[in-house]
Amino acid sequence: MTRAAGTTQHRAPSALPRLLAAPVRGVRRVRRPATSAAPAFDVAYVRSGPHADVPIVVIPGGPGLGSVLPYRRFRREAAQRGLDVIMMEHRGVGLSRADLDGRSLPLSAMHVVDVVDDLAAVLDQEGVSRAFISGSSYGSYVAAAFGARHPERVAGMLLDSALQSVADRDAERAMIRGLFVEADTRIAASVRELLEDGSDPRLLLGVLRAAYELGGTELLEPLLRQRLHGAHRTGRGDHAGRGSSGHASVWAALEAYVDKAESEAHVPGFYEFDLVGAIAFRELGFGPDPDGSPLDPSLTYAPVADRFPRFAGEPFDLPSAAAGFDWPTVLLSGTRDLRTPAAVAQRVAETAPDTVLVEIDNGHSALESHPLALLHALQRLSRGEQRRLPDESALMSALPRRGLVAGLPRLLHAGTRWEAALRS
Structure with a gap:
């Protein structure tokens, strides 16, 4: 294209x-x-x-x-x-x-x-x-x-x-990096370790963002522990732990959940990005404009950027x-x-x-x-x-949660507990 x-x-x-x-x-x-x-x-x-x-x-x-x-x-x-x-x-x-x-x-x-x-x-x-x-x-x-x-x-x-x-991308970057890179927390320490071990920053950000937004620190912290456990056990860097049926399943589920831009998921009548993505890139600046620092949300849509017009202004x-x-x-x-x-x-x-x-x-x-x-x-x-x-x-x-993604946090929490039980 x-x-x-x-x-x-x-x-x-x-x-x-x-x-x-x-x-x-x-x-x-x-x-x-x-x-x-x-x-x-x-x-x-x-x-x-x-x-x-x-x-x-x-x-x-x-x-x-x-x-x-x-x-x-x-x-x-x-x-x-x-x-x-x-x-x-x-x-x-x-x-x-x-x-x-x-x-x-x-x-x-x-x-x-x-x-x-x-x-x-x-x-x-x-x-x-x-x-x-x-x-x-x-x-x-x-x-x-x-x-x-x-x-x-x-x-x-x-x-x-x-x-x-x-221009609000700067506020997005600041919030993400403040939570996941710069903070003096176990979560930020785990993220820094995963980045040092060679995790793909774009995919890592997708999982971090989905897990945190869906389930907060209660979901994200044990998920990161399990991911690091797999990395230490296999020593495989970005693909660490994917061979085990443990944390790989929840992590992979989250990657699939956030991967609609990269795979350009197309579910007719429900989600169709292939045409309206022109608005996202041409008028809303979804195209990559990375600043060179880790966990840059600008890279989220980078894999499909060449399919759409360049940013022309809001x-x-x-x-x-x-x-x-x-x-x-x-x-x-x-x-x-x-x-x-x-x-x-x-x-x-x-x-x-x-x-x-x-x-x-x-x-x-x-x-x-x-x-x-x-x-x-x-x-x-x-x-x-x-x-x-x-x-x-x-x-x-x-209030009860009944939205399109309302059931995901419960499933992910259950999966994380199940995987932790398998390792114990």
């Missing part, structure tokens, strides 16, 4: 999303006209729950996550709480992947400003003049960009794991735009979030005039990892009660 042209053949659209979405209620489509960069195509979306004058728009992260299929349970939970939820299938993903002739959209069609205008078209078709806009991770960038481009249509906003600027200046957000804004931040550090949410809270910052015991993106906490916050926001949320953070943290 040439990095700029975006004309290389991509996967043909799969029939699977349409088959799986057939029984899903409320799926609708709005025609998007042809432009110089994109053919005409239909954007799919779903609306659920009792209709309200001011519904809630929920935008998933990625980019690459679908909306219609992955969040059916989330929408059921929302409807039970009386929430009117609209979720749009992102252009280039699932039910919004193909043009009118059934061909995958080109990379040239992938721009944040067009995604924002897709959402405005959805609201137009639904006869919605104003909505509460909620975005998680990459979705928070789209949500804030919608506010910058269509401020008159925003009744309130929730930014879950706020992503605001390419489409919005969201840190500056936040000063004009005159609607109530909730900033939801996980205490273990290593991808969008709390410093980003704190900066937005200091810039936007009407904000509430809520920290919960969680990792990245409550929509995937703690959706009941997100729904509670959305309920408060939709009722004008968002000022109560900071005092309810412990309650939100303690």
Whole structure:
């Protein structure tokens, strides 16, 4: 693939999303006209729950996550709480992947400003003049960009794991290295030893980040001990311990969990990065820009960088735009979030005039990892009660975890204990 042209053949659209979405209620489509960069195509979306004058728009992260299929349970939970939820299938993903002739959209069609205008078209078709806009991770960038481009249509906003600027990578680096390299802790000492033994820094960071965000130090510390035990026993450096059925299974499971960028995992209708990755690289700076120090998050997507356009600049200046957000804004931040550090949410809270910052015991993106906490916050926001949320953070943290990745921490904890028992 040439990095700029975006004309290389991509996967043909799969029939699977349409088959799986057939029984899903409320799926609708709005025609998007042809432009110089994109053919005409239909954007799919779903609306659920009792209709309200001011519904809630929920935008998933990625980019690459679908909306219609992955969040059916989330929408059921929302409807039970009386929430009117609209979720749009992102252009280039699932039910919004193909043009009118059934061909995958080109990379040239992938721009944040067009995604924002897709959402405005959805609201137009639904006869919605104003909505509460909620975005998680990459979705928070789209949500804030919608506010910058269509401020008159925003009744309130929730930014879950706020992503605001390419420059925030420096805060991400500082948090990761502070925890895992520079700290005077057993975890940091173990990480330094693994790096000295030749572990691949990119894969090591992926496992560290996933384990910490999913299960905190209670999961990460024994996992690192077991990894080092295997390294000392085999003396095999980066591949240490892979021959044993012990810690290799949990470590390998985590590597598989974080490996979607490197392997470009493609699950039609659920996660499709191969087209929307153009946004990630061209506009959000996902391409490698390493600083030469260990555990650099810039290297996460390095294996697929040559498949997408080079970084051309951000489409919005969201840190500056936040000063004009005159609607109530909730900033939801996980205490273990290593991808969008709390410093980003704190900066937005200091810039936007009407904000509430809520920290919960969680990792990245409550929509995937703690959706009941997100729904509670959305309920408060939709009722004008968002000022109560900071005092309810412990309650939100303690709610049952039912997200897309909610079961992983329990499985990983159990696997780590099982492997420790095998070694004893």
